[in-house]
Amino acid sequence: MKDSEIILGNVDGSLLVGMNNGRLELPFNNNIYLLTVPIAGINYYIRYKDLIISNGDKLILKREPNNNFDTYAIEVFTQNEIKLGYIPRRNNKVFARLMDGGKRLYAEVREVQYYFDEINEIVIRIFMNDI
Template sequence: MDNGLEVRKEGVVSLVENHDLGDIIKPLVKDIHLFDSYVAGTTHLSDKSVLEDIEVGDVLMLQREDNKFDSNAILILDGQKRKLGYVPEKDNIVFARLMDAGKLLKAKITKIEKKGSFTQISVGIYLVDF
C-alpha cells in the first residue's frame, strides 16, 4: 500500500466537472472576473480556421504550457481544444501562479475585431470558484 502524498495539478472543480458529483456542485460554482485582456499570437496559428469558428460569449480553456520562451506561458484553447493563442506575457504571471496552485481559470470572449488579415480577440479572464 502506497501512503505517499500524491500531488495533482487539477483543481477540485476540474476533478468533478464531468462526473455525477459535478452536477451536484455545479450550482455552487461561480465565476470571479479577474482581468480583461486579449489573445496574443493569433497571427502565428498553424490552423487559422479556428478564428472563423469562435463567437463573442464563447468560453475558452486556459492551460499552462512548458515554453522555453516564457516560463509563465498560458495557452488559450477553444471548446474543441484548438489553439487560439496565449495570455499575453505582460499579463500572465499572476494567472500562472494561480494555475500552478491548482486553481481553475477560464476565459470568455468579449469582442472580436477583424483588422485586415489580423483578428483581435478580447477576453475576460475568470477564476472558477465554489
C-alpha cells in the same frame, strides 16, 4: 436531526455547509472575473479562414510551464481544441501561479475584431471558477 444529516453554521446562524446522506452540498459556485486582455500571438496560430468564434464563447486555458520563452505561459484554446494564442506575458504571472496552485481558470470571448475578412484581434475576459 438524523445521524446522516449534519449542518454547520457560523455564529450568526447562517449556513456554511450542509451534508445530507453522505453527500456534500455546497452553497455557491463562484465565477470570479479577473481581467480583460487581448489574446497574444493570434497571427501565428489562427490559420483557419472558416474559424467561427463569437462573443460569449467559452475558451480553455492551459498552462505551458516548459515554454522556452516564458515559464508562466498560458495557452488559449477553443472548445474544439484549436489553439488561438497565449495570455499576454505582461499579464500571465499571477494567473500561472493560481493555476499551478490548483485554481481553475477559463476565459470567455468579449470581442472579436476583424480586418476585412480575417480575425485581427480577440479580446477575452479571464475568470476563476472558485468553489
